[in-house]
Amino acid sequence: MINWLTILPGVKVWRLSTGFFSFYFFCKSIILIGLILNNKKFSLIGFLVSSDLVLHLREMANRKGKEIRLFFAELGGEELSDALRNTMAIIMPLLVFFYLGMPQLAIGIATGTLLIANADLPGNRSDKLQGAWLAILLFPTVAIVTVLCLSQIILLSVWIGLLTFSLMMTSVFGQRIGAIGLLSVILATFTIGLHPASALNYGFYIFLGVIWYHLVSLTQIMLLPYRSLTRALRKCTKQTAALMELRASGYDPTAPLSGFNERNIRLHLKVNASHELIRRLLLSDNLAMREESIKGKKMLAKSMALIDLYEQASAVHHDYPYLRATLAGSNALELIGDSIICLAKQLDKGVTENKELLDDKIAKLVRLSQGSDEKSELIGKLLANLRQTRLLVEKVNGQKHTVGDPSILRFQEFISEEGFNWELLLKELNIDSPIFRFALRLAILLAFSIVILFVFPGDRYGYWLPLTLIVVSRPSYGPTKKRNIERIVGTLIGLVVGWGVLVMTDSNTFQLLFAAAFLYSFFVFFNSRYWLSAMGITAAVVLSLAVYHGHPLNILSDRLLFTLMGCTMGVFATFLFPIWQSGRLKDLFVKVLIANRDYLYQVSIADEENGMHQVRLARKRAYQTLSVLSEAMLLSATEPKWKRVELGAARQIQLLCFQCNGLIAAMSSGKDNRSAPYDQHLLDGMDQCIAQCIKSDLPNWKAVGYATTASEQPMEISGVITKLYTCFSK
Structure with missing residues (x-):
């Protein structure tokens, strides 16, 4: 059963709010009835319940507001500018070569650009150069061989199966190489749908698309070499500030502790992922890690301070129930919580504000710590942590950077192993390996889907079935189910939106402008809100194909049919070589x-x-x-x-x-x-x-x-x- 509430947060908030307010007014009615009947107990019950509901609703709204603010904070300028870059890189060759009367060339270059753009993960110059060489060699080869196999169903099915298994195994070499391998498989499914007449011409068009995109991407990284690293540091800083704010809530006696650990663990997962990205971007960058690179050493110092700050935020002196019980009766809890929130805001905004207010709170804590009892000793420990946190916040914000480290080469030990390690690949070639099981499952699934395509011999959009299988399949059952729900919801909304635009205007120009906007939304939300991304690409595809091919009703029905078929097959396939x-x-x-x-x-x-x-x-x-x-x-x-x-x-x-x-x-x-x-x-x-x-x-x-x-x-x-x-x- 589809759990719509987990997919549509707006519906969830609306339904919860409606329920709370309905029950709230019901309680107010109880108060009124009690007053009419002169029954004080009756009125008191209604008053207490309604007051508690208001507090609970306020707490829920604050929590949701923080989650939304954190989401938009993480959705920073790099995602928006990258989405615009990718969209323009796809649209420009389409406009130029359609205008010149070369539609096949336009479609081939746009296809290569669209696919390789999704494999261009955050990275430094060496990462992007390595990815560029791999894609330039792999994409045209896959395109040419796939075209040569199109006339034979058995040969095509075997080729897709072998290609999928071998390229999905490349994920052991790292995220970027694995993404290029996955997009190469998607290219093969696009090729089935496009059914080009000439293998060499089509392969050359794909080659040009890959070259074109990497010219744009590499030019950008040459001009702004630390762009991805700066973005990763900023994102990690905001996540660490959010973790500090959550920790501060533990010192508020009125804040409930239920759900605290779950939110804490989820934030830890995000911060650790950001740390890993920062280490990879910085420590594998030969330019930044040169001995004479002052900027690289500054960024290294900032990264170390940020990770040390995470250690301070994670440090546990005592559990919160004990802290609340021991420090009850004094204003120490309020002082500590307010100080942490003040530091979190300084960290988030990158500036020092309310310095005098923070100094005053710390001075009060110093006075409270001057004693020999258990309470004073505990405040002293927390005060030491607070001072160290303040020092690290100032280092992160650049106020007290220490430049240089004589043992800078030792930091290479912090980089997780990536690259072409063939021993690691051989180690994963066994049935117990999750990577091997998922690669084998997806290979069988796609090979079978190619056979199914020939049940619909006259359908030009049958390639949407294997394409859906690729994008919704995940190693484990839970993520696959979640991805399927997001895909279905996004597709349904995208079909409605696309049909609405077609009904609203007959102008091909306006329809293509809307398609470009929806393509932009696909890139913006791809890594954060997939259902919105699926909505965008669905609407963009419907509008583009309606302009190019016509027959919009056939496009809408086929998109819905093959999406539902692919999602159903994807969920049931998780029980083939399952990963529990x-x-x-x-x-x-x-x-x-x-x-x-x-x-x-x-x-x-x-x-x-x-x-x-x-x-x-x-x-x-x-x-x-x-x-x-x-x-x-x-x-x-x-x-x-x-x-x-x-x-x-x-x-x-x-x-x-x-x-x-x-x-x-x-x-x-x-x-x-x-x-x-x-x-x-x-x-x-x-x-x-x-x-x-x-x-x-x-x-x-x-x-x-x-x-x-x-x-x-x-x-x-x-x-x-x-x-x-x-x-x-x-």
């Missing part, structure tokens, strides 16, 4: 525990001169394993009910792993004497947890409870380790 995330959870938990143990060890033995490099490496590995685990947990919750496992205990263990990581981060940021001997019993405890996790099975794990109300016990890393061991014990 629940079966990976135990191994992922073991990796998280090992990474946290190594992080704890490196923090314990680190000294100022030599140890921080290893601490940062260990921290990166710990954050990455937590991100992979969190993503697998989210995917496990979307699997079919008959395959889904009970995740109650696993969620608690996941939370404990995050707490353990946060406590280690607090140790790292607050350790004054780094040469002090470490506590061996903590490392021994982690070793016992790892051994117990390996011996136990996920269905036998048990939850030990997590307090969401006031707690009288402080959070210590030894206590978290004990809880972890208890969860794994039968």
Whole structure:
């Protein structure tokens, strides 16, 4: 069943708001009736319920508002300008060569440009040059061979199957190479629909399209070499500010803690993905990482400060129920929360504002920390974290940059391995590999869809079936289902919108102008709101083909038919060589525990001169394993009910792993004497947890409870380790 509310947030907010307001006015009616009957108890009940609803509705509106603001903040200038660049790069050859009377050349160049534009991921100059050479060699070859196979159904089916399997396996070489491989398969399906007469001419047109687009893209990166990196840093800065604001809400006694951990984990996933992108863009850029590159060193310093700031924001001194209970009766909670929000705003806007106000709040916290009781000691720890956070915010904003690092080459260790590593490819060539299973599944699915096409021999739009299968298929069941729903909703809206434009105006000029606008929206929302992107490309296709081919009703019906067929086949195909995330959870938990143990060890033995490099490496590995685990947990919750496992205990263990990581981060940021001997019993405890996790099975794990109300016990890393061991014990 289609869950429309998850696809149309506007409908969701409208229905929830309508329900809240209806019930609100019902409660007001209860108050009125109570007053008429002179029944005070009756009126009081209505008043309390309606007041609580207003507060709940206000909280929901604030939360949704923050999510919308964060979305539009992330949808920055680069996405909009890139979408405009891609749209113009497609439209210009169409206009020129149609005007010159060469429609086949125009369509071929536009097809090559459209497809390679979707594979042009954020990157530095070396990334884009590597992608350009690969696409220039691969795209024309795929186009020519596909045309040569069009006359034989069996040969074409085998070719599409082999091509899909081999190119989908290239995802082991990295995102960019995998994207070029995927778009090459899509090019093959476009070729089936275009059915060109000459293989060599068509291949040459595609070649020209790829060359044309990369001339535009490479010219842009030569003029603005740090454009993608600057954008990634800005996006990560806003995400970190959002994480700090979420943390500040934990110090508000009136803010509920329900849902806090889920929002926290989702933000952690976004921030970690941004960190990985920043490391790849910066550390693999030979120009930026040259010893004489002052700008590169400044950006490196800013990146390090931003990642260190994330560690400060992730640091956990105690859980929020304990903090609220211990600091109750003083204004320390309000001072800390307001200070964090002030710093988050400074980080987000990139300027120092309300400096005097922040100084005043910190001065008040200093006075509250001057004591020997438990409350003063706790405020002192939080104050130290706050000061370090402020220093890092100033570094990120460029007020206290330190330029240069004598060991700049050591940072190459932070880059995740990408490129043509044939040993890695051979390692993935087994039936247990998720990449291998997905490549094999998609290859079989597309080969079968090619055979189905010949059931509709006179239908020129049958290629939409394999095209739909490619764009909606994902390795796991949950993402595939979500992508299918988004595709169907976007297609239905796009068909309605496209038909509306056709009815509204008979002018081909206006119809093509609308098509260009919808093509622009396709690029704008492709990576953020796919249903909007699907709506845009559907409307653009309907309008363009109606102008070029005519018969708009046939276009509308075929688009709907083949979209529904492709989505249905895509969902059922996930059970062919399925990839169940629940079966990976135990191994992922073991990796998280090992990474946290190594992080704890490196923090314990680190000294100022030599140890921080290893601490940062260990921290990166710990954050990455937590991100992979969190993503697998989210995917496990979307699997079919008959395959889904009970995740109650696993969620608690996941939370404990995050707490353990946060406590280690607090140790790292607050350790004054780094040469002090470490506590061996903590490392021994982690070793016992790892051994117990390996011996136990996920269905036998048990939850030990997590307090969401006031707690009288402080959070210590030894206590978290004990809880972890208890969860794994039968």
